[in-house]
Amino acid sequence: MADNLLEKFLHLRLPKLRPGLAALFACLAVLSSGAVPARAASFTASLDRDTITLGETATLSLKFDGGQSKNVPTPSVPGLQFANTGNSQNFSIINGAMSSTVTVTFSVTARQAGEFTIPALTADVNGQPLSTKPLKLTVTTASAPSAAAVSSGNEVAFLKLAFPKPKIYVGESAVARLELYLRDDVQNFGNFQLTSTPADGFSPGKITDLQNQRRQVQVGNRVYTIIPLAVPLTAIRAGALTLGPFTASAVVVLPSQNEGGDPFFRQFFNQGEQKPVTLATDPVGVESLPLPEQNKPANFTGAVGDFTMTATAGPTNVTAGDPITVRVQISGRGAFDGVKLPDQSGWGDFKLFQPTAKFTPADQLELSGAKTFEEIVTPQNSGVHELPPVSFSFFNPDDGQYHTLTQPAVPLVVKAAGATPMPAIATGRNATPENQAPQDILPIKENLGTLAQIPVGRDSVEPLIAKPVFLITQSVPVLAFLAAFAWRKRADNLANNPRLRRQRAVAQLVRDGLNDLKQFAAENKSEEFFALLFRLLQEQLGERLDCPASAITEIVIDEHPVLRGAPKMTLDALRELFQLCNQARYAPVRGASELNSVAAKLEQTLGELQEVKA
Amino acid sequence: MKNQFPFHPRGSRREEAQINCQLPIADCRFYSEPRYLGCYKILIFLAALLFAGNLFATDVTADFSAANKLYAQGKFADAANAYEKILQTGAQSPALLFNYANAEFKSGHLGLAIAAYRRALQLSPRDAELRANLAFVRNQVQSATVHESRWRAWAGVLTLNEGAVLTAVLFWGLFALLAARQIKPALAPKFRAVTRLVLALTVISGAILGLQAAYHFNSSVAVVTDAEATARSGPFNDAQDAFKVRDGAELRVVDWHDNWVQADVGGRIGWLNKNEIEVLPGA
Numbered sequence: 052m053a054d055n056l057l058e059k060f061l062h063l064r065l066p067k068l069r070p071g072l073a074a075l076f077a078c079l080a081v082l083s084s085g086a087v088p089a090r091a092a093s094f095t096a097s098l099d100r101d102t103i104t105l106g107e108t109a110t111l112s113l114k115f116d117g118g119q120s121k122n123v124p125t126p127s128v129p130g131l132q133f134a135n136t137g138n139s140q141n142f143s144i145i146n147g148a149m150s151s152t153v154t155v156t157f158s159v160t161a162r163q164a165g166e167f168t169i170p171a172l173t174a175d176v177n178g179q180p181l182s183t184k185p186l187k188l189t190v191t192t193a194s195a196p197s198a199a200a201v202s203s204g205n206e207v208a209f210l211k212l213a214f215p216k217p218k219i220y221v222g223e224s225a226v227a228r229l230e231l232y233l234r235d236d237v238q239n240f241g242n243f244q245l246t247s248t249p250a251d252g253f254s255p256g257k258i259t260d261l262q263n264q265r266r267q268v269q270v271g272n273r274v275y276t277i278i279p280l281a282v283p284l285t286a287i288r289a290g291a292l293t294l295g296p297f298t299a300s301a302v303v304v305l306p307s308q309n310e311g312g313d314p315f316f317r318q319f320f321n322q323g324e325q326k327p328v329t330l331a332t333d334p335v336g337v338e339s340l341p342l343p344e345q346n347k348p349a350n351f352t353g354a355v356g357d358f359t360m361t362a363t364a365g366p367t368n369v370t371a372g373d374p375i376t377v378r379v380q381i382s383g384r385g386a387f388d389g390v391k392l393p394d395q396s397g398w399g400d401f402k403l404f405q406p407t408a409k410f411t412p413a414d415q416l417e418l419s420g421a422k423t424f425e426e427i428v429t430p431q432n433s434g435v436h437e438l439p440p441v442s443f444s445f446f447n448p449d450d451g452q453y454h455t456l457t458q459p460a461v462p463l464v465v466k467a468a469g470a471t472p473m474p475a476i477a478t479g480r481n482a483t484p485e486n487q488a489p490q491d492i493l494p495i496k497e498n499l500g501t502l503a504q505i506p507v508g509r510d511s512v513e514p515l516i517a518k519p520v521f522l523i524t525q526s527v528p529v530l531a532f533l534a535a536f537a538w539r540k541r542a543d544n545l546a547n548n549p550r551l552r553r554q555r556a557v558a559q560l561v562r563d564g565l566n567d568l569k570q571f572a573a574e575n576k577s578e579e580f581f582a583l584l585f586r587l588l589q590e591q592l593g594e595r596l597d598c599p600a601s602a603i604t605e606i607v608i609d610e611h612p613v614l615r616g617a618p619k620m621t622l623d624a625l626r627e628l629f630q631l632c633n634q635a636r637y638a639p640v641r642g643a644s645e646l647n648s649v650a651a652k653l654e655q656t657l658g659e660l661q662e663v664k665a
Numbered sequence: 666m667k668n669q670f671p672f673h674p675r676g677s678r679r680e681e682a683q684i685n686c687q688l689p690i691a692d693c694r695f696y697s698e699p700r701y702l703g704c705y706k707i708l709i710f711l712a713a714l715l716f717a718g719n720l721f722a723t724d725v726t727a728d729f730s731a732a733n734k735l736y737a738q739g740k741f742a743d744a745a746n747a748y749e750k751i752l753q754t755g756a757q758s759p760a761l762l763f764n765y766a767n768a769e770f771k772s773g774h775l776g777l778a779i780a781a782y783r784r785a786l787q788l789s790p791r792d793a794e795l796r797a798n799l800a801f802v803r804n805q806v807q808s809a810t811v812h813e814s815r816w817r818a819w820a821g822v823l824t825l826n827e828g829a830v831l832t833a834v835l836f837w838g839l840f841a842l843l844a845a846r847q848i849k850p851a852l853a854p855k856f857r858a859v860t861r862l863v864l865a866l867t868v869i870s871g872a873i874l875g876l877q878a879a880y881h882f883n884s885s886v887a888v889v890t891d892a893e894a895t896a897r898s899g900p901f902n903d904a905q906d907a908f909k910v911r912d913g914a915e916l917r918v919v920d921w922h923d924n925w926v927q928a929d930v931g932g933r934i935g936w937l938n939k940n941e942i943e944v945l946p947g948a
Contacts, residue, residue: 374931376812404808407908427931492798494768495736496760499729503788505755511787511946512757516878517830525833528840535847 088278092118093178096169098159099518104329107246108158110136111169115153118177123155126508131188141617161190182254184576193247193298193331204273208233208240209310212295212332219286220340222355223448224386224418227282229258229297229332232275234407238323239304246300248282252292252339254388256283265439284414285386289341295334302327348444350394354489355446356385360393362441362458368468369434374427379441379458380411392424393443400435401428402468442611550597550665557594558661561587565654572646577583582645584653588628590658595665604627617663624656725756731765741771759789763798769879770802775909775913776890778802780943783886790821806913811886811930828874832847835867855924887942894942900925907935918944 103109111133112594113123126133134157161167168475169186196206196548209228219225233240244508248255270276286292304323342355358464365376381390413420428438438461446453503512515521545552564587571580586600591601595610608614609626631649670839670890732747748765766781782799789795803810813821823831842860846853889910898905910916916928916937926944 128690349776370815376931410900411760428934492767492770492801495733495764496794497733498760499726500723500758502761503757505757511784514825514881516825516874521829521833525836528837530843532840532847533845536845539850 053396054155055212055484061560065602077291088524092116092179092181094120094176094181094183095172096172096186098169098186098188099173101187102189102191103159103161103189104300104331105161105164105247105298107329108160109160109188109325111157111658113155113157113172113174113183113648115155115174115176117152118179119153120174120176122175124172124174126157126172128169130161130163130165130190131167131169132160132162139527159188159265161188164190164192166190166542171438190379195296195331195333202271204234204271205303206232206234206329207237207326208301208330210297210299210330210332210336212297212544213514214284214335214337216588218338218339218340220290220355220446220448220451220529221286221342222386222389222446224256224283224285226283226418227294227335228417228542229280230278231278231299231330232268232270233278233303235276236306237272237276237303238306239574241304242297242301243301247296247298249296250282250294252286252288252290253284253294254287256285256416256418258282281416281630283418285388286339292337292339293334294337295332297332299328299330326485342446343451344452346453348453350442350455351446351453352391352394353389354381354385354391354444355389356383356387357443357446357449358383358390358443360441360443360456360458362461364438367461368464369430371430371433374429375438375463377426377428377438377441377445379426380421380444381424383571384419387417387420387422390422390445392426393441395439397439398428400431401438402431403428425459430463430465435463435465437462443520457631466545493577505563550594557590560590561657564590565657568650568653570577572650575643575646577635577646580650581632584628584649586631586634587653587657588625590627591660595660595663613663613665618659621656621659622665624652625660628656671869672919687916725754727749728765729761731770736749736764736768737772741768744768745772745774757784757788759792759795763795764803767798770798771794773807774890775802776888776943778887779806779913780945783945785887788824790824799942802913803915805870806911806915808889808911810913810915811917816876817880820873820880823873824876825874825877825881828870828877832867832870832874833865836869836870839863839867871895878901886945887916887918887926887937888945889914889916890943891941894937895936896928898925898935900936902938904936908933911939916942 095114095116097114098111099110099112111126124594125135136156136158138156139154141154143150143152159169167188167190169180169188172183173180173182175181200206201209209232211232213228213230215225215228231243238472245258259281262280264279266277268277284294302325304325307324335414335484358381360379360381362377362379366373366375369375379392387410392408395403404427405425408422408424410417410422411420440460441458442453442455443457505512545555566584567584568587570578571577571583589600589603592603592607596603596607596613605626608622608629614622628649677774728747728751732744732751735741735744745765745768748761748768751761762781762785766778766785769781770778779799779802782795782802784936785792785795786799820828839860842856842863846856846860889909889912892912894910894914896910897909898907899905907941910930914930918926919929919934920927922936924939927934927936927943928942
């Protein structure tokens with residue numbers, strides 16, 4: 052039972068199985084089957100078909116049964132090319148008998164038509180030399196089907212090649228049309244490959260599938276679908292040229308011949324039958340004409356087609372030596388490979404740099420579009436006043452004539468490079484300083500000059516404006532100005548405000564007076580003390596009440612409206628001080644301590660009085 | 666007299682101070698050993714610095730003369746190496762860079778010569794010989810190059826430091842005049858014209874300084890130092906070629922990325938490897 056399951060499991064084709072994994076399966080198979088001996092080894096060679104068309108590929112299979120060769124021989128036949136395309140291994144156990152098959156495949160392509168024989172190949176399989184039988188391969192040349200065959204509808208597919216004109220000029224581009232015809236019963240096609248595209252005397256471009264031009268036509272009694280391909284070609288030599296025959300291979304899918312089952316379901320599930328086909332076109336003759344020598348412009352560089360030209364340049368206001376970008380755009384239809392930047396032999400006053408070219412195609416085939424040349428030029432001196440005219444010549448095959456396009460000169464303003472004055476020693480004694488160019492650089496300097504030391508880790512000395520000290524220093528004049536401004540404002544305020552001025556004067560007077568009072572008290576000068584006290588009271592009250600100090604008497608304490616808002620204690624103290632002054636006139640002698648206490652009281656009262664709102 | 670402390674080389678100055686001061690050391694306000702010692706230290710340091718500076722200058726001058734001799738003998742490559750060694754010590758002067766550039770030019774290195782001339786111009790922008798040699802070498806360059814705008818050439822007549830000092834002097838002068846007008850209002854009518862003139866000069870000078878600073882801090886020029894450098898469309902080796910530039914081409918630096926510099930010449934932009942160029946900051 053286990054053997055049967057294993058047989059089913061291992062009866063599989065294991066393409067390109069890893070040798071280790073294959074060996075493991077083989078060992079398991081051998082162990083589980085009771086080590087049944089293997090069959091005898093064999094080595095065979097086979098071709099998948101014995102006739103191919105030139106350009107097609109056949110497959111050669113070398114099969115090793117019951118063993119494996121250490122060295123797989125590679126066939127060698129003159130006129131044929133062999134390329135290893137892979138290995139596959141197959142293990143099977145049938146009725147307890149194990150077999151392994153290794154298949155090595157080669158693709159075979161022919162370089163020429165004819166009969167070829169692949170000789171017997173010998174390989175060492177399990178220590179036993181084994182040989183294959185020789186194989187024959189016939190290679191035929193593809194040919195286009197006859198008109199009768201096409202009309203009969205027997206051809207599943209065929210190719211047609213058409214060239215748009217019988218004559219072409221050297222350098223001219225034209226688009227050949229390759230058409231693949233597929234009969235209406237072809238369900239699908241694939242692996243289409245052009246195997247040969249002989250086009251001697253032409254330079255072919257990129258073959259493009261013209262999908263939007265597919266259509267169906269009636270050929271004979273069958274309908275064919277045309278799949279067109281465009282082949283851009285540029286004639287590169289004169290004479291009678293032959294295009295083709297183009298050959299191609301493809302696989303078409305036709306309805307399966309097995310018509311069993313219900314017709315209704317067959318229409319959905321019929322997978323079709325693949326059939327390889329070889330296709331070929333008839334050759335097409337084209338006459339390639341040389342370009343006429345008559346009227347050929349001197350600046351013609353080989354451009355063939357129909358073109359227009361624009362040229363721009365900028366900037367136009369420069370200093371001698373400055374770069375100017377010149378852009379020349381040539382657009383139109385033709386072979387753009389032959390379109391080159393117009394001749395610039397008259398640009399001697401300019402230094403010309405390597406131009407760049409960029410082609411922007413306008414169609415899939417890249418036969419029309421615009422080619423833009425960009426070139427940097429620098430005027431060499433201030434005597435240059437314009438960019439020379441740009442002239443481009445081409446040959447138009449439509450009218451068979453040469454044409455020349457010219458863009459006018461572009462005015463320039465070129466200033467002398469004034470930032471680079473020539474030192475006197477650079478010019479000779481007799482040289483004209485404006486036109487004489489120096490022949491060499493000026494000699495080295497003998498003196499080292501002022502030496503600067505670059506700090507470690509820097510590549511240059513730090514500039515002043517990057518130093519914080521320098522920047523902070525710049526605030527000094529601003530601060531000085533602000534201080535002067537504030538001082539000026541204060542002075543102006545004082546000058547314009549007499550009350551403030553008096554207030555400050557009285558404050559100063561009181562400060563000085565209090566000191567004097569203390570001095571008089573210490574010296575016990577009662578009379579001077581009270582005279583000064585009375586004066587200080589008058590000055591302070593006069594300032595507060597905004598009236599002359601001499602007009603101040605004790606009466607103002609009760610009568611003046613300003614003092615009505617003053618604290619009662621302050622008013623009482625003022626009255627007391629006035630009364631003390633009056634008493635002192637009659638009894639001036641007092642002790643120093645009493646005078647000091649009066650001075651203290653005055654100081655406090657004047658302080659309170661200064662708080663009274665004037 | 667008793668509070669003065671003449672320097673006594675022998676004995677303890679601390680003891681001398683106590684004797685002369687007649688005060689406990691802790692109370693002697695006039696004695697300060699660290700300050701004394703500090704003064705001497707500063708003097709010694711300054712003297713050492715001056716001496717070292719002289720030694721350095723002497724050393725550099727000798728090397729400079731030796732390099733000049735090599736140049737005179739026609740050994741330009743050796744002379745260039747000698748000048749380069751001096752530059753590697755951090756010493757820099759317009760003459761040193763000028764001679765180095767000359768030697769590199771004579772050795773066939775246009776890019777290195779142009780880079781050195783440009784560095785020298787940053788230090789001495791009004792040196793006519795420098796400008797003449799730079800123009801001569803530029804004329805040998807077979808590649809597109811970036812030229813200074815007129816504004817830039819005009820602003821470059823002064824070095825950045827010269828511009829800074831000039832602007833500072835005018836700025837101080839302007840505010841001195843304004844302060845004087847505040848202190849002495851009577852002088853205001855007399856100072857009016859001068860103040861306006863100084864104000865205008867300060868604004869112009871400040872604008873030029875701003876332009877110079879903007880160029881210095883925000884702009885760089887790359888000079889191609891390889892025989893030919895390929896500018897690529899991106900900052901990596903596999904990027905598509907954008908254009909080629911040759912030895913000595915000067916390009917305006919647009920951007921940086923790792924070891925790559927994006928440069929612009931005549932509207933064409935590409936990335937160049939730093940190994941192929943020399944970047945001049947503030948150029």
